[in-house]
Amino acid sequence: NAGVTQTPKFQVLKTGQSMTLQCAQDMNHEYMSWYRQDPGMGLRLIHYSVGAGITDQGEVPNGYNVSRSTTEDFPLRLLSAAPSQTSVYFCASSYAIPGLEQFFGPGTRLTVL
Amino acid sequence: QKEVEQDPGPLSVPEGAIVSLNCTYSNSAFQYFMWYRQYSRKGPELLMYTYSSGNKEDGRFTAQVDKSSKYISLFIRDSQPSDSATYLCAMSGEGSGNTGKLIFGQGTTLQVKP
Secondary structure: OOOEEEEOOEEEEOOOOOEEEEEEEOOOOOEEEEEEEEOOOEEEEEEEEEEOOEEEEOOOOOOEEEOOOOOOEOOEEEOOOOHHHOEEEEEEEEOOOOOOOOEEOOOEEEEEO | OOOEEEOOOOEEEEOOOOEEEEEEEOOOOEEEEEEEEEOOOOOOEEEEEEEOOEEEEEOOEEEEEEOOOOEEEEEEOOOOHHHOEEEEEEEEEHHHOOOOOOEEOOOEEEEEEO
């Protein structure tokens, strides 16, 4: 099993550009989520999904969209990138709800100029 | 006030020391308490979890939960240089709508010196 994979590993955007961060898991997990990690702020939940076709907002959803058309994939879209979205983004998945053991991907380092 | 507070450190100890990492929280509805370990430039990985109050031991690691004080701890015995990482506490429970949403602390950076 590859676990949770994320692409790209690194990305530099200009203000106003849009992009999609990809996340996929091959563990047949129902629960998937996106976090951002900033210095001194820990991990903050952006959006999460409890199954295909079901998504909901987390703590910091503004400026991000998600969709969940399959169990395996959970892409995160930045609609119009802003410097405040410079961060490290982690995707995670888990089998059970509540997701006690969440498996994290390796992260995407995003810089918005 | 953040729901979960954690001293970011850094914490530097000599090899073999006992390490104590702590978090406080404000939401009394939290029922699940977790510790994640994150090595530099890697994703977090689950180290231990406990449900409600009490202690849990796994090798050199012991997790404690004191719900009356809203305080959780992770103890590392005989610390090793390989324990050098950032340790994040995380919590979940009925207060989060039982959806599995985790609330994380800021993380404490630990360095164990040989």
